[in-house]
Amino acid sequence: MTPPLDHDDIIELVREPIDPRPLIDHIRAPEDGAIVTFDGFVRNQSHNRPTLYLDYEAYESMALGKIREIALQLHEKYRVHRVAIVHRLGRLEIGETSVFIAVSAPHRAAAFDACRFAIDTLKRTVPIWKKEYFEDGAVWADGELPPAPVATRGAKPAS
Amino acid sequence: MALPLAACSRSRYNSLVAPVSQTVRVKVLFFGRLKDVFGRSEDSLDVNDASTIEQLFALYVQRIPDLAKYRSSVVASRNQEFAAWDTVLRSGDEVAFLPPVSGG
Numbered sequence: 001m002t003p004p005l006d007h008d009d010i011i012e013l014v015r016e017p018i019d020p021r022p023l024i025d026h027i028r029a030p031e032d033g034a035i036v037t038f039d040g041f042v043r044n045q046s047h048n049r050p051t052l053y054l055d056y057e058a059y060e061s062m063a064l065g066k067i068r069e070i071a072l073q074l075h076e077k078y079r080v081h082r083v084a085i086v087h088r089l090g091r092l093e094i095g096e097t098s099v100f101i102a103v104s105a106p107h108r109a110a111a112f113d114a115c116r117f118a119i120d121t122l123k124r125t126v127p128i129w130k131k132e133y134f135e136d137g138a139v140w141a142d143g144e145l146p147p148a149p150v151a152t153r154g155a156k157p158a159s
Numbered sequence: 160m161a162l163p164l165a166a167c168s169r170s171r172y173n174s175l176v177a178p179v180s181q182t183v184r185v186k187v188l189f190f191g192r193l194k195d196v197f198g199r200s201e202d203s204l205d206v207n208d209a210s211t212i213e214q215l216f217a218l219y220v221q222r223i224p225d226l227a228k229y230r231s232s233v234v235a236s237r238n239q240e241f242a243a244w245d246t247v248l249r250s251g252d253e254v255a256f257l258p259p260v261s262g263g
Contacts, residue, residue: 040263056262057190057191058262059188059190059236059239059255059257061239062236062239062240062255063262065239065240087262087263098262098263099262099263119263122262122263123260123261123262123263124260125260126260126262127190127236127255127257127260127262128260128261128262128263129190129191129258129260129261129262130261130262131191140191140192140195140258140261141261142259142261143258143259143260143261144259144260144261145232145233145234145259145260146234146241146257146259146260147241148234148235148236148241148242148243149241149242149243150243151243151244151245152242152243152245152246152247
């Protein structure tokens with residue numbers, strides 16, 4: 001895996017409530033002109049069933065690696081200045097933030113595009129799962145199957 | 160650590176005459192609904208040398224037949240990177256079976 005470069009990003013998995021303010025303050029710099037944030041929080045229903053709460057679990061070492069890869073892609077593709085991506089694990093109540101993403105850039109277009117790319121990619125590739133709890137039971141949420149290599153033959157060997 | 164001579168000769172030289180099946184130990188992780196079906200999140204298993212991730216999954220299906228129906232909706236990782244099912248396992252590998260992800 002590519003070692004993380006020193007971009008002064010914040011990449012974290014946490015079990016406490018996420019406070020967006022310090023994250024935004026951290027990525028805000030005089031050379032920037034825009035910050036775009038994404039606040040993903042717990043909805044009160046799923047497929048029209050009232051949700052009681054959610055429980056998130058992660059393959060933590062791999063999830064951190066995959067989120068770092070996303071941050072690196074934001075720097076390479078969108079030339080953003082700094083990135084903060086924080087995902088919460090454990091039990092979350094209705095309305096609580098499960099994921100917070102903030103990106104800073106000199107101009108708004110890059111910040112908007114990068115933030116959208118970050119949440120879309122996170123939902124598709126980062127090994128985190130949520131279980132939805134209802135009055136009458138609990139289910140693992142429908143998710144997306146991450147893209148994985150189909151076969152090693154012909155691919156470059158993983159070292 | 161140096162192996163006793165007897166162990167060396169059994170593992171290396173005798174195999175030239177009569178192949179002795181070697182094993183490698185791997186750590187295996189289950190997440191989400193797979194963890195519920197398997198009943199635990201972590202296991203450690205000795206598999207035959209040159210086994211693939213596909214064969215590793217099949218070993219668990221033998222133990223817990225219910226796992227079979229999840230095969231088509233699971234991806235595998237080896238040492239925290241997504242991996243193809245024909246990936247050959249090495250000693251000390253950490254393999255995880257990952258159901259569709261639902262973070263965010």
